[in-house]
Amino acid sequence: MLRRDWRTGEWRVLLIALVLAVGSIATVGLFANRVGLALQQEATSLLGADLRLVATHPFPPSYRAAALQRGLRVVEVVTFPSMVVYGQQNVLAEIQAAEEGYPLRGKIHIDDGTPHVAQGIPAPGTVWADKRLLQRMGLQLGNEVAIGALHMRVAARVVRDVDQSVGFASFSPRVLINAADLPASGLIQPGSRISYRILFAGDSAQLADLRAWLKGRLLAGEKLEDVRDARPEIRTALERAEHFLGLAALTAVVLAGVAMALAASHFIMRHLDTCAMMRCLGATQAQVLRIFMVQFLLLGGFAILLGGLLGYAAQSALVQSIEAMREAALPPPGWLPLWQAAASGMALLFGFAFLPLWQLKRVPPLRVIRRELGMPPARTGLLYVSGAAVLSVLFLWQAGSLKLGLTVLAGLIAGMLLFGLLAWLAVRTLTWLPLRGSHAFANLARHGRTNALQIVALSLGGMALLLLTFVRADLLESWRSRMPPNAPNRFIVNIQPDQRAAINNFFTQQQLPAPQLFPMVRGRLIAINNHPISGNNYPEARARALVEREFNLSWSDQLPTDNALVQGAWWGQGASSVLSVEEGIAKTLGINMGDTLTYDVAGSSFSAQVVNLRKVQWDSMQVNFYVITAPDMMKDFPASYLTSFYLPADKAQASDALIKAFPNLLLIDTDAVIEQVRQIIAQIAKTMSAVFLFTLLSGLAVLYAALLATQDERIHQAAILRTLGADSRYLRRLHLTEFAVLGALSGLFAAAGGTLLGWVLAIKVLEIPYHSSALIWLVGVGGGIVTVTLAGWLATRRVAQMSPLQVLQSV
C-alpha cells in the first residue's frame, strides 16, 4: 500500500518536507556544534588548557595520576616573582616554569630571529622573555641573564603568549623557562610566593569525569577553573554566542515544524479518505492504524536517513565554500546534532501527521460518498495541540539553555495565538485589500490557498528568521561598542599626586587627549560589621587571597561611566562614610547592602557602610575598582594615581618618552591581550554570520517544501481555469498575486512578533541593549513578499505545463 500511495504522490510531499526538515535541523545543528567547539578551543587557548587547578602549594601526585588514567593530557606550571639580572640592572619579573607539552591549548608565538609558532618550550638553560623585559633591560637575543642561581641565554622573544590575564595581575614582565631548570635555580624555597598550576586537556567526558573525581578531594586553597571562571570578559561573549547558536537551531526547528504543519494538513485529509475507504471494505480500526503506523515508521526512517545525509553533506559543502570557515579549520562535529535531528524528524512526523490520524475512529465510512461529511470538528485543534507539544519538547532540548528555550517557546505560543486571530480576521476582511483585476480574480488571489493555517505557519517561521537577523545585528553591535578600536591599550600605575599636572602636560605635548587619573589607595579588609575577618574565614582560594592581601581602593563623587548600579543609589556630593562594592566580589566575600566594612590602610583604619552594589564591564579595558568610597575618608591617606589610555600604534615611542620623563611610573602594555580578545570576538561574529546564512537557506528550502504541499490543488485549479480560457499570463499573475498577499501578511505578522520577542530576548536573555528598528518591518514585509513569491513560483512553475485534460481526468 505504501508503494501504491507513493505512486499517487501522496507521500511524496510529506517525505520531501520531512527530509528537508531533518536536513535543515541537521545542517544548522552540525554547523553550530562545530562552531561551538571551535570557539571553545579558541577560548581555551586563553587558559592554555581546558581546565586548570590553581594553588599556593604543590599538588599531590594523585591528581596527575588520576588525570592520566582518564586519558587527559597534563602539565604542571610553577609561577613566581623573581629578579632578573642583566649587567647592573635588576627587574622584577614573573617567572613561569613549564613542563614539556605546555601549553595544552593554544599556541605561543615567538621570534627567535624569525617569527613563528613555537614548538614546545624553551630548552633547558634558555629563556623566552616578553617585549617588556627586553625593552626595559635593553636585552638582545643571545644575551645571558641571571635568575636566582641560574645563568640563562635569552633564546627568543615571546610575541603572543597564552593564558595572559587582563588587568593588574600581570604588571611585571614574563619569562618562560623549562621546569627542568627549576631545582638548580634555588628559587623554590619555603615562604616564597609561588603559584602552582596544573593544566588538563581532553574531551568533555574525560574532563567531566576528572571534575567529579576532584570534587570533594580538593584541599583548602585549591581552585578549579575553566576559561569561564578565569576570564569573565570571554565568558559573556561565549555565552551570548551560545545563545545565538541555540536560537539558530531553534529557528531551524520552527521552520521544519512549519513545513510539516503545511505538508501534513493536506496529507491527513487524503488519508482520512483512504481510511474511510478501507473501513468500507471491512478493515477494523486497529488494522487501519497498524498499517498506517508501519508506513509512518518506514517513511520516517527513510526520511531521517536521507535528511541526515543531506544535512551532513550540506554542512560540509557550505563550510568548504566559505573561505573564512575554511581558514578557521573547524573541528569535526560531534554526533549529538544528528541524533537531535533524527529525533526531531520522528517527533515532527508523529506529532504533525500520525497523531491527528487517531481521529480516524470518528471518520464515518460515509465519507466515501459525501466528502463534505467526515471532517471531525476537532481535526485542527488536535493537530495543533499534538504539534505544539512535540515542538515544545524539541525546543527545550535544542535551545541548550532553559531560559532561551522557554522565552522563545513562550513567544512562539503567544505568536501562534495572536497570528491565528489576526489571520482569521485577515482572511475574512481581505475584501478591503485593493487588488487589481476582476472580482473573481481578486477572490481567487485572496482565498485561493491563503488560509489561516498557512499564514500562521509562515508568520511563525518568518518571526524566527527575523529574530535571528536582528538579534545577530544587535549582538554584533554590542560587541563592537564594547571593543572599540580605540579601547585603552596602556595602563599607567604609580603616578604620585605631585606628578599629576606634569603627566597632563606630557600628554598635551604628545598631542594625546589628557587621561582621567584615578586615585588609588592600597587597603586590606579587616572587618565586616565589626567582626574581624581573616583568610581562615574563607575556604575558597580567591576569597582568601582577597582578604589576605591588600587591594586597590579608590574614591569618587561619581559613578564611573561604564559601571551600572545593581542595588542601592549613588551618593551625592559631600557624602560621608559610604562605599560601593562590585557585585561579584560582594558575593565572593559575602558582603551585603548595609554592611559596615572596616579597612586597614597603612596602619590606620576607617569604616564605612555599603550603600550600593555595582556591575563592572571588565572587558571594557578601563580602569575599574572593586571598592570605591566617598572622597572624605581617604583624602588623607597616601594615594597614588593610575589611568588607562589609548596609544595609537604610530605614537608608540611616546611610551618610552614617558618612562624616561617619569622613571617611577609603571607602564603596562595590554595590546597583545586586547588583540587576542578582539580576535576571538571577530571569529565569533564571523561564524555567527555563517550560521545565520545557513539557517536562512534552510528556511527557503523548507518554505519550498511547504508550498509544494498545495501544488495538487493549484494544478487542479489551473486546469479548470485554462479550460475556461485563462492563458498562462493570467495564471502567473494570479499565482504571483496570491503569493504576494500571503507573503505580505505573513511578513507583517512576523515583524510584529519578531519586534516583541526580540525586545524580550535582548533585555532578559542576552542582556544587550535593544534597538527598535523600522527596518524589521521593511525586511519582514518585503522579504515575505519576495521569498514567498519566489518559493511559490518555483513550486508552481510546473503547473502551467500540464495538459488540462490529464489533470481533469485524474480527478
Added chain:
Amino acid sequence: MASILRAMNLGKQVESGGQPLVILHEVSFTVEPGDSLAILGASGSGKSTLLGLLAGLDVPSSGTVYLDGVDIFSFDEDERARLRGRLAGFVFQSFQLLPALTALENVMLPLELRGASDARDRATAALQRVGLVARLSHLPKHLSGGEQQRVAMARAFVVQPKILFADEPTGNLDAATGGQIIDLMLELNGAQGTTLILVTHDEALAQQCGRQLHLAAGRIVP
C-alpha cells in the same frame, strides 16, 4: 456555411509501461453549427480522449482539429486557451467548480476572463435561469451534486458559447436530475443555436441529439 468543428485523421498514442498504446485511431468527422452530436461507446473506448482533443485540452499524436475554421494545433496552449474562452463552454461529469469561489463567482469567472464589464448581472441571470438564484453566495461544497452541475451549466452558457463540450454531464446524477440537466442543455442548444458535443453511455439520451458517433477501441464504427 463553414463547419464549426472538423476532426481530421485525429490520433492519440501514449506510452504505457514502455509500450506504445493507441487510444484513438485516425478519427475524422465534421460538425455543422447548431448541430448536436452524441459520442457513444463502451467504457475505455476513447470518448473522453476524443472530446479533450476536440476542445484542445490535450494535443494529438497525429491529425488536427479545426474549430470555427482555425487549426487549433497550429496554436500554442495559451492561444488555444483564449480561443476556448471565446468559443467554447464545458460541462464535466465531476462538475469541476473552483472550491474557493461562490456559485456566483464561479459563473462570473469566464465572463471576467473575456473582460466583460457586466459580469455580475449576467452571471446572476444565468443562475436564475438554472433555478439557483437563492444560492448565489454558496460555496460548491455546500451544494448538492445536481446543484453543482447546474452551476457548471450556468458557467458554460453564460458566455453564449458557439460550442458546448459535455463529458457525461449526468454521470454523477440521478435520472430525474440528469434529465433536467439534459433538457436544459438541449433547450439552450435550440434557443441559442449552440453546437453541442455530448459524450454519454446513455443510448436514449444520445437519441435526443441530432447525430450519433459510435466509438469502439478508438475507432469510429458505423
